[in-house]
Amino acid sequence: MFNDYAEIYRNNLLNDIIPFWLNHSRDSEFGGYFTCLDMKGQVFDTDKFIWLQGRQVWTYAMLYNNVEQKQEWLDFAIHGASFLLANGRDDAGDWYFSLERSGIPLTQPYNIFSDCFAAMAFAQLYKASKNEEYKTVAVDTFYNILKKKNDPKGCYNKAYPGTRPLQSFSLPMILCNLVLEMEHLLDADLVNNTINEGIDKVMNVFYQPELGLILENVTPDGKFSDSFEGRLVNPGHSLEAMWFIMDLASRKGDTELIKKAVDITIDTLKFGWDEEFGGIFYFRDIKGYPPLQLEWDQKLWWVHIETLISLIKGYYNTGDERCLVWFKKVHDYTWSHFPDTENGEWFGYLNRRGEVLLPLKGGKWKGCFHIPRGLWQCWMVMKAIAEKQERSNLIKA
């Protein structure tokens, strides 16, 4: 069975997603990638968002490093990296949020995740190319992130100081993944400290045992804030974070931590699943109040593929049958709703009923990242489960 699953994920990755972006997203004139692609892959807007430029560099470098050393993939990653190096940063080394097609800055560096995805891109590309410049950029950017992490928005922060100080889940969560991405470039102590701090933040600060869920924003001392921000649950975020935690826990050999991550995965799915129409909600208010996010009931591609990773990793690591039951449910929903079998790639934004809300393959936030990463992760884990099962069958026979 797991070989059949693996084939679905491998085939979609290699024969649909990878060629789709190779064929449609290259900007041969100015460098970098187009990411605003319509249903058929035609470019409908030429702005370049640093999140998505970095993530696409990362994707093709990762494929080169982990799937096959195809020169075309490496060249495509370098194509994006060169554009980023030439245009992406201001004088302080902060990464802009977006650029015009030609590379002129369009939106100021107000968003620390631009830095995170740039660091991730250059760290992965250094692995593939051994170009020292990429290493330097990755490491400099990582240190810059650490420097800014307690005030990530800087002068663009609109919160009045001191009234309702909240810490936000996104950055500690991303750091849990980024630190493993950068492990080969960083001092071992820094890696271990960042890992331990990341696990502590996710599992002891943002995870609220009495709720069984992770909150997007908590007070500085990790308490619940009864406010719009404080009541917000982003199930996709929580679910994505659980495979980051499982990866860190595997590295440490901490089986209890993996089990805890599995429990949170299941509890989050129970809370986030739409019993009426299927799929996982984008946002929910922990008290059931109306959230601020008008898009709260939509079904997004990244939420579902990230969930599949956590479920399959949970099953691989623990054998917990709940993971398998939920995996099948989320797998069926995902594959019957998101992929566009006619034009290739996946739709990103569905309404609550699972109908296409925006007929695009890429935009300001959807690029070449979650789907290929998720397909590769699931494929690898499924292969490992199948191999484990074969070995176990051999022993029995």
Add this chain to the structure above:
Amino acid sequence: MFNDYAEIYRNNLLNDIIPFWLNHSRDSEFGGYFTCLDMKGQVFDTDKFIWLQGRQVWTYAMLYNNVEQKQEWLDFAIHGASFLLANGRDDAGDWYFSLERSGIPLTQPYNIFSDCFAAMAFAQLYKASKNEEYKTVAVDTFYNILKKKNDPKGCYNKAYPGTRPLQSFSLPMILCNLVLEMEHLLDADLVNNTINEGIDKVMNVFYQPELGLILENVTPDGKFSDSFEGRLVNPGHSLEAMWFIMDLASRKGDTELIKKAVDITIDTLKFGWDEEFGGIFYFRDIKGYPPLQLEWDQKLWWVHIETLISLIKGYYNTGDERCLVWFKKVHDYTWSHFPDTENGEWFGYLNRRGEVLLPLKGGKWKGCFHIPRGLWQCWMVMKAIAEKQERSNLIKA
């Protein structure tokens, strides 16, 4: 017929909307109003948003000035105004965006519309109370708006200077209404200059004759920008602006301008109407590309009530039958979808199919403003049409 319509709007205003907010939104402990009210009117969040505080002060002062001099209404407006005076501004006189329940600032004054609605509130309340302090605050705030209007976001602006300078429709549009609201407090030349500039901006800069539509953002010289911001159409904004323009045109006796506003009203409705499920879309991309706004297909209360005002004013001023045909269509959609006949008031946010998306009567953006203003405006115009028809029937008879 118009007397029957008028009765619907009058009755809903006086017997549902006005008592709903009187009963549910008063914060007797800290002052000001709660605006986050659930389906039954229960408070689910206590943050105070300056937009909505100002708008509610305006509403009850306006009702006192125009409907009936009820002490309860004036007191309720003053209740909100006192809270705003005590807590709403920073040392520079800029209005915060939001406050905690007690009045402590929560979100910095990054949003010039806080100032606009505060000015509108105090100008209207001065009319009702003749309290000179209100006049001073209104006038000071108005001048502050004029001072900031070319750089309304100030240091919170994330656009990189010079790359894609765009002017935005919202502020000129609001000024077209605000200047009439403040006419009794301002020098006649300033009023006339502001009116002429507002009309020019709306009708000659943001209105694009070759498209037949108003764009939300254009280049500094009024040209189309082929970008997400530049392609954005907000039909509700355009439709609301058309009755502001009709009011200004009536004041000037400019019948050609009224006709032009009617044409834009009709063209915008044709573009913004959802032929499949009815109702007016929240956002559309002028080229039909996927917009950034994930909520683009939702049906919002303010869009529909503001449209009804423009249509009925258009009919009253021109007798154009298209206004009446569309008025009936939008009226029927509005009254069969938004009002909550069980618990009172209107739902604010419906999905594309017209089903309730957020079961709230008030929140961060929906307060006590568009519905009462629109009900009152429609009621008055309907009464005037009915009277005109009666006079005309008398002459015939």
